[in-house]
Amino acid sequence: MMENDTLYDKVWRSHSVHERDDGMTLLYIDRHLVHEVTSPQAFEGLRIAGRAPWRRDSILATADHNVPTTDRSQGIEDPISRRQVDTLDENCRHFSITQFPMLDVRQGIVHVIGPEQGASLPGMTIVCGDSHTSTHGALGALAFGIGTSEVEHVLATQCLLLKKSKNMQIRVDGRLPAGVTSKDIILAVIGRLGTAGATGYTAEYAGAAIRALSVEGRMTMCNMSIEAGARAGMIAVDDTTLEYVAGRPFAPQGAMWEQAQAYWQTLRSDDGAKFDAVVELDASDLKPQVTWGTSPEMVTAVDGVVPQDDNVDHRNALQYMGLQPGTPIEAIEIDKVFIGSCTNSRIEDLREAAGLIRDRSVADNVKLAMVVPGSGLVKRQAEEEGLDRIFKSAGFEWREPGCSMCLGMNADQLEPGERCASTSNRNFEGRQGKGGRTHLVSPVMAVGAALHGHFVDVRKWMA
Amino acid sequence: MRPFTRLETTLLPLDRSNVDTDAIIPQQYLKSVKRTGFGKYLFDNWRYLDPGTLDTDPGQRRTDPDFVLNQDTYAGAEVLLVRDNFGCGSSREHAVWSLLDHGFRVVIASSFADIFCSNSYKNGLLPITLQAAEVDDLFDQVEQDPAYVCTVDLEKQLVQDQNDRVFSFEISEFHKHCLLNGYDEIDITLQHEDKIRAYEDRMKQACPWLFP
Ligand code: SF4
Numbered sequence: 001m002m003e004n005d006t007l008y009d010k011v012w013r014s015h016s017v018h019e020r021d022d023g024m025t026l027l028y029i030d031r032h033l034v035h036e037v038t039s040p041q042a043f044e045g046l047r048i049a050g051r052a053p054w055r056r057d058s059i060l061a062t063a064d065h066n067v068p069t070t071d072r073s074q075g076i077e078d079p080i081s082r083r084q085v086d087t088l089d090e091n092c093r094h095f096s097i098t099q100f101p102m103l104d105v106r107q108g109i110v111h112v113i114g115p116e117q118g119a120s121l122p123g124m125t126i127v128c129g130d131s132h133t134s135t136h137g138a139l140g141a142l143a144f145g146i147g148t149s150e151v152e153h154v155l156a157t158q159c160l161l162l163k164k165s166k167n168m169q170i171r172v173d174g175r176l177p178a179g180v181t182s183k184d185i186i187l188a189v190i191g192r193l194g195t196a197g198a199t200g201y202t203a204e205y206a207g208a209a210i211r212a213l214s215v216e217g218r219m220t221m222c223n224m225s226i227e228a229g230a231r232a233g234m235i236a237v238d239d240t241t242l243e244y245v246a247g248r249p250f251a252p253q254g255a256m257w258e259q260a261q262a263y264w265q266t267l268r269s270d271d272g273a274k275f276d277a278v279v280e281l282d283a284s285d286l287k288p289q290v291t292w293g294t295s296p297e298m299v300t301a302v303d304g305v306v307p308q309d310d311n312v313d314h315r316n317a318l319q320y321m322g323l324q325p326g327t328p329i330e331a332i333e334i335d336k337v338f339i340g341s342c343t344n345s346r347i348e349d350l351r352e353a354a355g356l357i358r359d360r361s362v363a364d365n366v367k368l369a370m371v372v373p374g375s376g377l378v379k380r381q382a383e384e385e386g387l388d389r390i391f392k393s394a395g396f397e398w399r400e401p402g403c404s405m406c407l408g409m410n411a412d413q414l415e416p417g418e419r420c421a422s423t424s425n426r427n428f429e430g431r432q433g434k435g436g437r438t439h440l441v442s443p444v445m446a447v448g449a450a451l452h453g454h455f456v457d458v459r460k461w462m463a
Numbered sequence: 464m465r466p467f468t469r470l471e472t473t474l475l476p477l478d479r480s481n482v483d484t485d486a487i488i489p490q491q492y493l494k495s496v497k498r499t500g501f502g503k504y505l506f507d508n509w510r511y512l513d514p515g516t517l518d519t520d521p522g523q524r525r526t527d528p529d530f531v532l533n534q535d536t537y538a539g540a541e542v543l544l545v546r547d548n549f550g551c552g553s554s555r556e557h558a559v560w561s562l563l564d565h566g567f568r569v570v571i572a573s574s575f576a577d578i579f580c581s582n583s584y585k586n587g588l589l590p591i592t593l594q595a596a597e598v599d600d601l602f603d604q605v606e607q608d609p610a611y612v613c614t615v616d617l618e619k620q621l622v623q624d625q626n627d628r629v630f631s632f633e634i635s636e637f638h639k640h641c642l643l644n645g646y647d648e649i650d651i652t653l654q655h656e657d658k659i660r661a662y663e664d665r666m667k668q669a670c671p672w673l674f675p
Contacts, residue, residue, distance in 0.1 A: 038493075080517050131553050147582035149582065196548035196576070
């Protein structure tokens with residue numbers, strides 16, 4: 001039997017504390033990541049019930065959604081945002097939970113700092129009150145987003161009561177052409193599957209194109225699993241994974257490392273593993289992707305056109321986006337550019353983005369182009385490599401780390417009607433500000449758009 | 464949690480697919496540290512023409528008369544009727560809190576996003592998945608007659624209308640049991656406290672790096 005297991009089956013089984021007769025499994029959680037937005041009501045519930053966290057050392061907290069990306073030395077100006085961040089500080093103090101507060105260089109977007117610190121490890125179960133927790137699956141972990149009641153449940157019991165999902169394999173073979181990135185793969189996958197296509201499944205990304213990706217690139221893909229409906233996305237452990245994890249602050253060292261990595265190397269689907277669904281793509285056929293609508297599935301290649309509005313969802317989307325069917329994607333002009341978010345704010349993203357600038361400047365019609373590193377450590381590394389100077393001299397703003405304009409809970413927002421090329425993961429109505437219009441793209445595509453003032457096919461520059 | 468057993472009510476039709484949780488409750492309201500008071504911000508971007516924050520008084524904002532939630536015709540409905548993939552996107556439980564706070568107890572859709580569903584169960588909101596054709600049918604009924612009434616019976620897993628048309632729905636035994644009784648899942652889990660401790664003892668041996 002053992003040789004038919006998927007990666008998901010293996011990690012799930014090794015965390016099953018108890019299987020109930022009604023089909024629910026009590027699943028043990030190794031790592032609990034916490035941020036300020038979805039935790040206050042959970043901590044309050046804990047206090048009201050007179051409970052303490054079951055395992056403090058499993059928790060790592062940081063404030064990322066509300067923090068300003070401009071000068072922070074004076075604290076947070078917006079009193080409501082400040083109260084939420086203060087509430088997290090106070091809860092972490094009260095319950096003795098490890099936190100990277102706003103002024104700590106290790107602070108950042110929770111999905112960037114987990115892997116960066118080695119707090120997210122292969123084979124772990126990882127949860128956070130945030131749907132993009134799927135990101136951490138890139139390390140061969142089972143990582144998924146939960147609601148606030150579940151946050152409280154994990155705080156109180158270290159477990160969740162869950163029903164196992166089905167297995168989906170997403171196979172990407174072939175080689176990515178120059179100028180096409182892991183962001184384009186995942187956007188194409190979502191375009192193919194639809195936003196509910198993987199609902200009820202855990203997705204495993206496999207194939208030569210995935211093996212060839214860095215862990216950063218893999219995180220971009222797993223991050224957006226939820227945009228296809230999958231609560232979790234996973235990638236098998238290989239040498240790339242182990243090299244990434246080695247030496248990180250929370251990772252095991254010495255003899256413990258040897259023991260851990262021997263186990264981690266078993267974390268891949270068996271050759272005969274059974275998947276309930278398989279999706280196949282050839283990376284060599286892919287082109288840079290741009291979303292044109294208000295759902296990530298509304299996506300096309302950069303050399304394509306805005307499609308016909310032949311159903312009610314498309315009509316609503318095109319009306320909201322202010323676009324006409326038949327418009328070439330490259331003819332769409334933009335007002336703002338956002339490079340950041342847990343999808344694309346890691347050092348590799350910033351290197352690729354900066355690499356495209358080559359002494360050019362942001363186009364005159366672009367009101368704001370901003371780069372928001374995913375963490376204080378990413379920011380520091382980028383500055384050591386001189387990337388900040390490249391961005392700044394081209395006219396980009398270089399900001400402090402956080403979620404920023406991915407969802408605009410802080411001051412970074414689109415004005416009504418403004419159009420943005422964004423490296424984030426959601427183009428929903430109002431996501432970046434009421435009335436704002438979001439086009440999801442890769443970091444290099446965002447830079448291309450910034451330099452030209454409209455979308456351009458970056459393959460022409462990178463061949 | 465407030466138990467859910469049986470309900471007789473009108474339905475509010477929201478003819479949209481892929482309604483994401485950002486649309487159910489926008490980001491600026493997630494700054495609240497409470498679980499209550501979100502009802503007035505439900506579908507905020509569709510409902511109000513003026514922007515709002517936690518600080519602004521919704522009574523002072525212009526509403527969009529074309530949006531179904533603003534129409535008296537459907538006032539008081541405790542069932543929200545929608546299409547595919549309701550509640551996709553962000554895991555924010557505020558979406559469920561705002562639906563409940565507004566007065567909805569049931570959402571009927573042809574499909575739901577996973578996290579939205581589990582958040583619903585934990586708060587006593589019943590998500591009912593029906594066939595797309597059945598959902599179409601309900602939309603037709605409600606649009607012809609806004610006073611159209613249905614009974615939702617969780618025990619029997621049935622939605623039944625005034626003309627005795629019956630739609631049955633699936634729900635896991637576990638969630639049905641919790642909803643009917645208003646059980647708190649933390650209490651259920653803590654009944655297995657010894658098993659959790661035994662698991663931890665085993666794993667400290669097998670994977671010591673997980674217990675630094
Ligand atoms: S960067 Fe965006 S998607 Fe990621 S955690 Fe922050 S708000 Fe959520």
